[in-house]
Amino acid sequence: MSSQFGKVGVLFGGRSAEREVSKMSGNGVVQALQHRGIDAHLFDTGERSLAELAAEKFDRVFIALHGRYGEDGTMQGALEQMHIPYTGPGVMASAIAMDKVMSKRVWQSAGLPTPRFVVLNAAEASSEQLHQLPDALGLPLMLKAPHEGSTIGISxxxxxxxxxxxxxxxAKYDETVLAEEFISGRELTVPVLGRGSKAYALPIVEIRAPEGNYDYQNKYFTDDTQYLCPAPLDDALTQKIQALAVQAYNALDCRGWARVDFMLRTVDNEPLLLEINTSPGMTGHSLVPMSAKATGISYEEICNTILESATLDLHPTKNWTSV
Structure with a gap:
């Protein structure tokens, strides 16, 4: 029943470099929820204050923010303080997942495969250090701003x-630069829903961008990129990649939903973890709705499922007394 959710806020916009994409996601989500009879309202965190958010007295919120100040644990922490259940992973998981370096380190410690990498200080890296990168990682190689999404700040x-x-x-986008081994192969992404032992993967999406360039423009504003869902992979490889997506998701203690990005290396058909998105896009070009549709789940239904999962890391303790 739509009334079970009470008054719902859809947080969108924000102040990150992905503001325009977030506005598209938020508008799609609020329309889907309203169409199901849910009392849903847009709230632009880039234009309105946390005090105004508290004053709205939302019973729960759907986070449709992307990037910093929305997907990185900061907004999640504020919502914890206000005791407003929210969609997606909690404070720690969101913060680690937003940092491509830290997420790779966690995956490495868990024995999960990710491309080789070198971390550089944007302000202090010397010309000598930069010119040593091909010796460590080969050419071509990737340079990434590790706290940005939507392929912003990537070369x-x-x-x-x-x-x-x-x-x-x-360096224009971040204080740290991630240099990463370039993986020649197929680009794949896997949405994951749920939590812990109940987490499960949706169908794999393969992305075939013009000249292999899945940049900001080809993600959101052209129809030249091809999406194959379910990805044309044999059953064994499909199951292997989906299982790895769930492992990567659980290694960061994610909950609710997220999307795990891979490269499937051509030389040996091995999947390598690139990053995880804890507030994935929900635009007309977005991949979570596309994957859900392949299983017969509509855009409205996947929005409803995600909203149902809204929760808090720390539930208010009754009769709290200081020690």
């Missing part, structure tokens, strides 16, 4: 001469 470097310009681009 594929094909020659030594291009390293400095790629590094400078990343």
């Amino acid at each position: 594929k470097v094909v020659s030594v001469d291009a390293i400095q310009s790629g590094f400078d681009l990343c």
